[in-house]
Amino acid sequence: xxxxxxxxxxxxxxxxxxxxxxxxxxxxxxxxxxxxxxxxxxxxxxxxxxxxxxxxxxxxxxxxxxxxxxxxxxxxxxxxxxxxxxxxxxxxxxxxxxxxxxxxxxxxxxxxxxxxxxxxxxxxxxxxxxxxxxxxxxxxxxxxxxxxxxxxxxxxxxxxxxxxxxxxxxxxxxxxxxxxxxxxxxxxxxxxxxxxxxxxxxxxxxxxxxxxxxxxxxxxxxxxxxxxxxxxxxxxxxxxxxxxxxxxxxxxxxxxxxxxxxxxxxxxxxxxxxxxxxxxxxxxxxxxxxxxxxxxxxxxxxxxxxxxxxxxxxxxxxxxxxxxxxxxxxxxxxxxxxxxxxxxxxxxxxxxxxxxxxxxxxxxxxxxxxxxxxxxxxxxxxxxxxxxxxxxxxxxxxxxxxxxxxxxxxxxxxxxxxxxxxxxxxxxxxxxxxxxxxxxxxxxxxxxxx
Amino acid sequence: xxxxxxxxxxxxxxxxxxxxxxxxxxxxxxxxxxxxxxxxxxxxxxxxxxxxxxxxxxxxxxxxxxxxxxxxxxxxxxxxxxxxxxxxxxxxxxxxxxxxxxxxxxxxxxxxxxxxxxxxxxxxxxxxxxxxxxxxxxxxxxxxxxxxxxxxxxxxxxxxxxxxxxxxxxxxxxxxxxxxxxxxxxxxxxxxxxxxxxxxxxxxxxxxxxxxxxxxxxxxx
Numbered sequence: 001x002x003x004x005x006x007x008x009x010x011x012x013x014x015x016x017x018x019x020x021x022x023x024x025x026x027x028x029x030x031x032x033x034x035x036x037x038x039x040x041x042x043x044x045x046x047x048x049x050x051x052x053x054x055x056x057x058x059x060x061x062x063x064x065x066x067x068x069x070x071x072x073x074x075x076x077x078x079x080x081x082x083x084x085x086x087x088x089x090x091x092x093x094x095x096x097x098x099x100x101x102x103x104x105x106x107x108x109x110x111x112x113x114x115x116x117x118x119x120x121x122x123x124x125x126x127x128x129x130x131x132x133x134x135x136x137x138x139x140x141x142x143x144x145x146x147x148x149x150x151x152x153x154x155x156x157x158x159x160x161x162x163x164x165x166x167x168x169x170x171x172x173x174x175x176x177x178x179x180x181x182x183x184x185x186x187x188x189x190x191x192x193x194x195x196x197x198x199x200x201x202x203x204x205x206x207x208x209x210x211x212x213x214x215x216x217x218x219x220x221x222x223x224x225x226x227x228x229x230x231x232x233x234x235x236x237x238x239x240x241x242x243x244x245x246x247x248x249x250x251x252x253x254x255x256x257x258x259x260x261x262x263x264x265x266x267x268x269x270x271x272x273x274x275x276x277x278x279x280x281x282x283x284x285x286x287x288x289x290x291x292x293x294x295x296x297x298x299x300x301x302x303x304x305x306x307x308x309x310x311x312x313x314x315x316x317x318x319x320x321x322x323x324x325x326x327x328x329x330x331x332x333x334x335x336x337x338x339x340x341x342x343x344x345x346x347x348x349x350x351x352x353x354x355x356x357x358x359x360x361x362x363x364x365x366x367x368x369x370x371x372x373x374x375x376x377x378x379x380x381x382x383x384x385x386x387x388x389x390x391x392x393x394x395x396x397x398x399x400x401x402x403x404x405x406x407x408x409x410x411x412x413x414x415x416x417x418x419x420x421x422x423x424x425x426x427x428x429x430x431x432x433x434x435x436x437x438x439x440x441x442x443x444x445x446x447x448x449x450x
Numbered sequence: 451x452x453x454x455x456x457x458x459x460x461x462x463x464x465x466x467x468x469x470x471x472x473x474x475x476x477x478x479x480x481x482x483x484x485x486x487x488x489x490x491x492x493x494x495x496x497x498x499x500x501x502x503x504x505x506x507x508x509x510x511x512x513x514x515x516x517x518x519x520x521x522x523x524x525x526x527x528x529x530x531x532x533x534x535x536x537x538x539x540x541x542x543x544x545x546x547x548x549x550x551x552x553x554x555x556x557x558x559x560x561x562x563x564x565x566x567x568x569x570x571x572x573x574x575x576x577x578x579x580x581x582x583x584x585x586x587x588x589x590x591x592x593x594x595x596x597x598x599x600x601x602x603x604x605x606x607x608x609x610x611x612x613x614x615x616x617x618x619x620x621x622x623x624x625x626x627x628x629x630x631x632x633x634x635x636x637x638x639x640x641x642x643x644x645x646x647x648x649x650x651x652x653x654x655x656x657x658x659x660x661x662x663x664x665x666x667x668x669x670x671x
Binding site (some may be wrong): 241242244245246247248249250251252253255256259260265268269272275276279 | 459461462464465466468469472530531550551552553554555556
């Protein structure tokens with residue numbers, strides 16, 4: 001259950017009006033209490049004084065034999081005030097609205113002072129007094145509800161303005177809160193009116209300073225999304241362009257094969273067509289791997305033996321090396337535990353080994369080694385190929401960067417993948433020259449586990 | 451017709467070379483920008499197919515370089531980039547045509563023929579001189595409306611002469627038109643081909659300019 005409305009404006013309004021009303025009601029309650037107290041004292045005082053006057057006056061005037069007389073009603077408030085004068089136990093004088101029996105209640109012993117009694121369906125405040133010398137008893141009383149009506153009149157004076165002012169206050173608050181939250185509404189409208197591609201920062205004229213953190217956060221988010229979308233767009237465009245070349249090759253070779261009468265040339269073109277298909281498929285695989293990596297796909301890290309993983313991957317690549325009559329050796333004897341994602345690490349090792357075989361000439365040597373160093377596990381892939389210039393080595397891993405002059409139809413994506421996977425494992429990559437084989441040496445340092 | 455193909459992708463280069471050869475072109479294939487520039491500066495190619503993303507020297511750099519050197523060889527840019535700004539840039543840099551990969555070999559050939567024809571100021575696809583009509587696309591020759599079967603070399607020779615109608619071409623120039631690299635040219639090959647052509651088409655079409663070379667007379671006004 002919601003105590004407050006969902007709208008900020010409604011919420012502020014409810015709070016403001018609620019608080020103002022409570023304060024007002026509390027003030028009214030205090031006024032009522034004070035007024036009732038003061039009024040009670042005042043009117044009781046009047047009753048007592050009136051009784052005293054009657055006692056003094058009656059003591060002088062009353063004879064021994066007389067009948068009870070009714071005093072005339074002199075004021076329209078008369079009926080709300082009543083008095084009785086008893087002389088020697090008999091009613092000597094009373095107001096028109098006073099009963100014959102004592103106001104304090106029939107049959108009750110006389111008791112001077114104030115009391116409240118119920119007579120004729122109304123509550124009365126009674127003051128009883130006694131003459132000191134003669135047997136005169138005086139009762140003066142006043143209807144309680146007449147007191148209450150004064151009290152209410154005072155209270156009305158306090159409450160009425162409130163009842164009139166509250167709607168006005170509500171209107172004024174509505175307007176004030178409205179103009180207060182106007183920048184928020186404006187921001188909402190601005191963002192709602194945006195095209196999904198529009199990611200430039202939101203600029204609000206005269207936005208209040210309280211909104212600055214929100215605007216900053218929002219604009220920061222926009223900036224990050226824009227950067228990500230830009231990367232994505234560039235990636236898609238690059239990928240599409242990279243795919244065009246193998247497709248163009250496939251198309252050209254297939255067309256040649258179709259038109260070729262000579263058997264050997266036809267066969268060559270058909271084989272080239274197949275190669276082109278393999279290359280396109282590999283490119284697509286790499287693109288998918290990379291896009292998954294860049295999308296931050298969750299990695300499942302678990303302790304694994306990198307040496308064992310390397311042995312497996314290298315055995316799969318053996319045929320490739322044999323085809324080029326290269327020497328492919330693995331130096332990974334002991335167990336080297338690391339914490340990592342087995343699938344991704346296999347992709348990393350495969351790409352490194354594949355590159356080494358691909359970019360090294362026939363009869364070259366490729367060596368893959370895994371060695372434990374203090375706290376670290378070093379993966380090293382070396383070859384006896386041409387190596388790489390420092391500048392090229394630095395640019396490795398830029399998407400689609402290919403070393404110029406290389407004859408292989410690679411996409412340059414393999415290195416992007418290697419770098420990404422290494423980054424996921426917080427493993428630094430070092431590219432240099434192999435001391436033993438003379439070609440390229442790639443070294444990746446993983447943290448040892450445990 | 452001898453053209454230069456500058457393409458770094460081994461499979462695509464191989465396919466384009468084979469395809470264009472099937473369609474009657476003599477193709478020289480280079481794999482980087484520096485070689486492309488060197489060849490274009492050195493040899494009188496009828497046209498060039500230039501990939502923009504070339505190693506060593508980008509096609510974008512090769513084009514202005516050869517244009518600055520006064521080489522007017524028509525250049526067809528072959529590229530994976532298809533955005534309009536890319537095309538505009540390519541054409542502004544001195545390309546004569548712009549083709550996005552992948553391309554149909556027949557279309558590529560047709561575009562190359564059109565480039566060559568326009569480069570020689572020939573408005574029509576078919577070339578004519580006297581009663582001989584040569585159709586480069588169909589690789590056919592008619593003499594007085596009757597088809598004449600010509601081997602590839604003889605056709606290419608006649609094509610070169612008719613494209614340059616009204617100009618004398620030396621024996622060396624004709625050899626350059628006829629042979630791509632690695633083909634052994636016999637010393638009297640041009641003379642032999644001319645001899646065969648005259649036998650099939652009559653003596654009047656190809657004239658010998660003594661000490662200079664051969665020419666086909668310009669047609670019409």
